[in-house]
Amino acid sequence: MSISWEAFLARYGPLARAIARGLVRPPAAAEDVVQEATLALFHAASLEPGRFESPEHARNYFLRSVRNLAMKTLRASDTAPLTADLPAPDPADRAAELVHERQRALVRLLRELGPEERELVARRFVERQTLARIAAETGTPLSTLHSRERALLERLRRRLEALEREAAG
Amino acid sequence: MKGSDRSPLPEELSGDDFESWLAEAERDPARSAEIDFLADLTAAAELERAPAARTPVPPRKVARTPARRWMLPAAALVLVAGALALWFAMRPETPRRASELAQRAAPRYVAVELRDSGASQDDGFASAMAAYARGEWAVAADGLTAVLTMHDDLEPARFYLAAAREQMGDLAAAAALWSTVAERAPGLLGEHARWRLAQIHLAREEVADARRELEHLVQQQGDFAGRARELLAALERL
Numbered sequence: 001m002s003i004s005w006e007a008f009l010a011r012y013g014p015l016a017r018a019i020a021r022g023l024v025r026p027p028a029a030a031e032d033v034v035q036e037a038t039l040a041l042f043h044a045a046s047l048e049p050g051r052f053e054s055p056e057h058a059r060n061y062f063l064r065s066v067r068n069l070a071m072k073t074l075r076a077s078d079t080a081p082l083t084a085d086l087p088a089p090d091p092a093d094r095a096a097e098l099v100h101e102r103q104r105a106l107v108r109l110l111r112e113l114g115p116e117e118r119e120l121v122a123r124r125f126v127e128r129q130t131l132a133r134i135a136a137e138t139g140t141p142l143s144t145l146h147s148r149e150r151a152l153l154e155r156l157r158r159r160l161e162a163l164e165r166e167a168a169g
Numbered sequence: 170m171k172g173s174d175r176s177p178l179p180e181e182l183s184g185d186d187f188e189s190w191l192a193e194a195e196r197d198p199a200r201s202a203e204i205d206f207l208a209d210l211t212a213a214a215e216l217e218r219a220p221a222a223r224t225p226v227p228p229r230k231v232a233r234t235p236a237r238r239w240m241l242p243a244a245a246l247v248l249v250a251g252a253l254a255l256w257f258a259m260r261p262e263t264p265r266r267a268s269e270l271a272q273r274a275a276p277r278y279v280a281v282e283l284r285d286s287g288a289s290q291d292d293g294f295a296s297a298m299a300a301y302a303r304g305e306w307a308v309a310a311d312g313l314t315a316v317l318t319m320h321d322d323l324e325p326a327r328f329y330l331a332a333a334r335e336q337m338g339d340l341a342a343a344a345a346l347w348s349t350v351a352e353r354a355p356g357l358l359g360e361h362a363r364w365r366l367a368q369i370h371l372a373r374e375e376v377a378d379a380r381r382e383l384e385h386l387v388q389q390q391g392d393f394a395g396r397a398r399e400l401l402a403a404l405e406r407l
Contacts, residue, residue, distance in 0.1 A: 014212040022180025028294040056201050060191045067187055092245030106213035125214035153177060157206050
């Protein structure tokens with residue numbers, strides 16, 4: 001893979017955990033699913049390094065594994081293996097530092113949001129609530145929440161791109 | 170479902186929509202960038218989970234020092250040089266005894282899974298594994314023992330309890346636990362437990378027992394078969 005494991009997991013680990021937690025209970029079982037998917041990718045990349053040269057391809061394989069394993073766990077309550085011998089993190093890993101920088105930049109953007117938008121982010125991307133539940137609890141029409149979310153994500157993405165252009169230039 | 174109508178939370182997607190989501194990303198770099206953005210946003214929201222619903226505090230401006238650009242490469246060079254020197258000083262000699270072939274480092278639990286929410290920390294297994302990841306073997310062993318009292322069939326807990334016991338020097342207890350996991354757990358976990366059991370036999374110079382477990386792994390033709398074959402060959406060379 002053209003980026004380090006640390007960078008890869010720093011970037012996609014949280015999303016993978018969110019996918020697993022959305023499908024599997026209890027939390028430890030979701031953690032096991034992500035752990036097993038990590039191992040599956042690690043194993044596959046060891047056997048066929050060329051196949052996973054692109055981080056995007058590795059990402060898709062990883063996220064697909066997470067979902068498939070979570071669905072399998074739902075069906076069969078299998079015990080997932082938890083062991084791993086992944087390479088230790090490298091403190092001088094530039095790719096991982098870039099991922100962390102991008103995530104910290106997004107944190108700064110989240111802190112600039114107004115209260116309603118912050119609440120929407122907290123409910124959706126931290127608590128992973130459905131829009132239907134938020135609509136029921138807040139009394140905001142579902143269609144309004146849907147539009148608000150799309151606009152918010154688009155604005156955050158544009159702001160992040162602008163920040164990255166500034167940093168690069 | 171069109172990309173713009175799709176939920177940004179992939180766990181809400183149906184199986185077909187999830188596949189379309191990834192398939193579109195494989196064809197279209199813009200869609201791929203959207204997944205990366207959602208991954209980063211999820212990570213950022215986790216980082217920000219406590220302040221996310223509170224009144225924000227303006228971030229402090231921290232001046233970047235001009236030295237920052239060369240400090241990281243310099244530190245990396247120093248680390249690499251140090252690691253090379255350490256490797257040179259500590260490179261292994263040819264083993265002469267079976268116990269010198271035994272791998273005794275604790276199995277690693279991937280730390281990224283532990284950068285986690287409070288909800289997961291409420292779970293006994295996750296709390297015990299957090300202690301395990303910190304190398305607090307006695308705390309981890311107590312926690313995992315408590316988990317097994319409630320869930321006797323949770324073989325991952327038994328596996329890491331064995332690992333913690335081994336790190337505490339209680340090889341007999343570790344061997345018994347790993348033997349149980351090797352018999353009960355399917356797939357990779359059971360194989361890894363048998364592999365660790367073979368290491369304990371080697372550490373105690375119980376070569377015949379170690380061979381038996383390693384040959385079992387070779388016959389299973391699983392993920393540990395290659396390593397078991399190499400270790401059997403190394404034993405032959407003693």
